[in-house]
Structures are given as C-alpha cells and as structure tokens.
Amino acid sequence: MSDISSQLHGGYAHDLTRAWSAQSSSLTKSMFMLPLFISDDEQCNSPLKGMPNQHRWGVETLPGFIEPLVRKGLRSVILFGVPEKKPKDETGTLADDPEGPVISAIKMLRSRFPTLYVAADVCLCEYTSHGHCGILHPDGLINNVPSVQRLADVAFAYAKAGAHCVAPSDMMDGRIGAIKKKLIEEGLAGKTTLMAYSAKFSSNMYGPFREAVASAPSFGDRRCYQLPAQARGLARRAILRDVGEGADIVMVKPGSIYLDIVSEAKRIAPDHPVAVYHVSGEYAALHAAAAAGVYDLRAAVIELSHAMARAGASIVLSYFTPELLDWLEA
Numbered sequence: 001m002s003d004i005s006s007q008l009h010g011g012y013a014h015d016l017t018r019a020w021s022a023q024s025s026s027l028t029k030s031m032f033m034l035p036l037f038i039s040d041d042e043q044c045n046s047p048l049k050g051m052p053n054q055h056r057w058g059v060e061t062l063p064g065f066i067e068p069l070v071r072k073g074l075r076s077v078i079l080f081g082v083p084e085k086k087p088k089d090e091t092g093t094l095a096d097d098p099e100g101p102v103i104s105a106i107k108m109l110r111s112r113f114p115t116l117y118v119a120a121d122v123c124l125c126e127y128t129s130h131g132h133c134g135i136l137h138p139d140g141l142i143n144n145v146p147s148v149q150r151l152a153d154v155a156f157a158y159a160k161a162g163a164h165c166v167a168p169s170d171m172m173d174g175r176i177g178a179i180k181k182k183l184i185e186e187g188l189a190g191k192t193t194l195m196a197y198s199a200k201f202s203s204n205m206y207g208p209f210r211e212a213v214a215s216a217p218s219f220g221d222r223r224c225y226q227l228p229a230q231a232r233g234l235a236r237r238a239i240l241r242d243v244g245e246g247a248d249i250v251m252v253k254p255g256s257i258y259l260d261i262v263s264e265a266k267r268i269a270p271d272h273p274v275a276v277y278h279v280s281g282e283y284a285a286l287h288a289a290a291a292a293g294v295y296d297l298r299a300a301v302i303e304l305s306h307a308m309a310r311a312g313a314s315i316v317l318s319y320f321t322p323e324l325l326d327w328l329e330a
C-alpha cells in the first residue's frame with residue numbers, strides 16, 4: 001500500500017479542485033459550495049424555521065431546485081442527510097443506508113447534473129439516537145476506535161456511490177488517516193477528495209443547523225471533541241495532523257469569527273486549499289440584522305466573502321450561494 005501523504009490525485013482529479021488549488025483573491029461563483037439538507041422523504045420540501053430560504057429537500061424535489069442554480073453557475077454542493085422516517089440507533093446505521101437520503105441524492109445528482117461537484121458530509125450525529133458524532137462507551141464518552149472505523153465505512157460508501165468529495169465533520173482522532181487508508185485500499189483515493197473539517201470549534205453558531213437536521217445531542221455537549229474558542233494552538237495541531245493524515249482540503253468552521261484561524265491555516269498549510277464554513281447561526285444573524293435595517297444584506301455578504309477570501313479561503317461553504325450566483329459576475 002502506498003504512503004498516505006503521497007496521495008495527491010484526489011485533490012486535483014477534478015477541474016473544480018484544480019481551480020481551488022489556484023490562489024486568487026477575487027470572488028468567483030466557483031468558490032461557493034452550497035450545503036443541502038436531504039430528507040429520506042422523497043417528496044420533502046419543507047422550509048426551515050431558523051434559516052430563511054433554506055429547505056429540507058427530498059430526492060424527488062431536489063432537481064427542480066438545483067436545475068436553475070446550475071444554469072446560473074452553481075459548481076458544488078455538500079449533502080447532509082436527515083432521516084425522518086426510519087429510526088436512529090446507537091451506531092448511526094442509517095448514515096450509509098444504501099437507500100438512505102445521502103446515497104440516493106449522490107446518485108441522482110451525479111446522473112442528472114454532470115457538471116456539479118458533489119461532496120458528502122460524513123458524520124454520525126444526524127443518524128445516532130444520542131445525537132453524538134461518534135459511537136459511545138457505556139459511560140457516554142466517545143469510543144474512538146469503533147467511531148473511526150464506522151466513519152471510514154460511511155465515507156467509503158459515499159465515495160463508492162459517486163461522491164467527488166467526502167468531508168468528515170465528526171472530529172474523531174485519526175479519522176482522516178483511516179478514511180484515506182480505506183479509499184486507497186478500495187481504489188478510490190485517486191478520484192475522491194478528502195476535505196477535513198480540521199479546525200471545527202465548539203460554537204454557539206450551529207443552533208439553526210441542529211434544528212434543521214435534528215442532531216442536537218440528547219445529553220452532554222460536543223466540547224470533548226470540538227475545539228475550545230480560545231485554542232489557537234489546538235487548531236494548528238489539528239490542521240497539521242489532518243494534513244499529515246492525507247487531507248486534500250482543510251476546513252475552518254465557523255467562518256466570520258474565526259478568520260484569524262483561516263489565515264493561520266493558510267500559513268501553516270500553504271499548499272492545501274483552505275475551506276471555511278459560514279455556518280447556520282452566522283447566516284441567520286446576517287438575515288436578522290439586515291431585516292432590522294443594520295445593513296444591506298447583499299453588501300454585507302459580499303464584504304464578508306471578501307474577508308474570507310482575504311484570510312486565505314479558496315472555498316466557502318455558504319447558505320448564501322444561491323444569492324451569490326446572482327450577485328457575482330463570473
């Protein structure tokens with residue numbers, strides 16, 4: 001088996017990942033990746049309470065939403081599954097259910113929208129009965145070894161279904177290496193990008209998302225596996241660790257209040273595309289502030305997007321992507 005750190009093709013096999021590897025400071029449509037919430041109810045089209053203009057979609061309703069966006073220049077999406085019909089369990093069995101929402105949506109999007117780059121978020125919290133991102137010990141603490149094994153299996157299932165990119169957001173130790181190893185062994189490392197949520201902070205900004213996917217932990221919180229706000233050093237170590245384990249892209253999350261970490265990521269991993277996730281709470285806050293007359297939404301989003309690019313991000317995961325396709329020229 002070849003060495004994990006020598007696997008580069010997954011990071012530039014696709015024309016979009018090649019564009020993300022170039023360094024430029026102007027905003028382009030192709031920088032923006034749209035997060036999508038996919039229900040296992042195929043006909044689903046339900047607006048999300050905490051997030052204006054965002055919906056839960058089903059595989060039947062999604063094409064009608066995506067088609068005009070692709071025509072306007074949408075290049076990439078990232079999928080989050082929302083099981084509403086089948087029961088959740090301790091190990092998140094539904095995450096790689098072959099008939100589940102993510103695998104069905106990957107297949108549908110790949111066949112209906114050939115120019116669209118399809119990323120799949122890899123985590124267990126949307127699928128576990130306890131709402132934590134890994135498998136637990138009886139005392140409620142994370143059991144890292146089986147968690148990482150399970151996440152590697154889920155990532156492989158998404159890659160095999162056709163995802164261009166798998167993006168583990170769970171923050172378990174060693175999962176990037178385990179996923180990369182699995183992709184190498186299965187012959188998929190050369191065409192699958194591994195985007196690591198490397199510096200994911202334990203944040204107050206995820207509230208509307210947890211409601212959107214119904215993934216709030218049933219007890220405790222995620223502080224033992226997400227980074228503390230004050231921990232620049234831990235963020236650096238997590239970024240370098242993930243790069244060493246074979247990440248093709250490193251991500252910082254949330255966005256606006258962690259742009260110093262984005263610029264730090266660009267400094268310590270200058271040869272990797274850096275992604276930033278402009279998360280649900282930031283999105284909802286911008287809408288609320290604009291509605292209260294604090295600023296013009298479009299002007300504020302454009303300014304913030306420049307700040308993210310300036311800090312070093314070449315990819316922005318943003319719920320404003322549909323608007324930005326109208327606002328940006330190219």
Ligand SMILES: NCC(=O)CCC(=O)O
Pocket residue numbers: 121123169205206207208209210278279280281
């Ligand atoms: N893995 C995704 C999240 O944890 C939250 C994203 C958001 O709040 O938009």
Ligand SMILES: [Zn+2]
Pocket residue numbers: 123124125126132133169170
């Ligand atoms: Zn999670």
Ligand SMILES: [Zn+2]
Pocket residue numbers: 123125169170
């Ligand atoms: Zn998450």
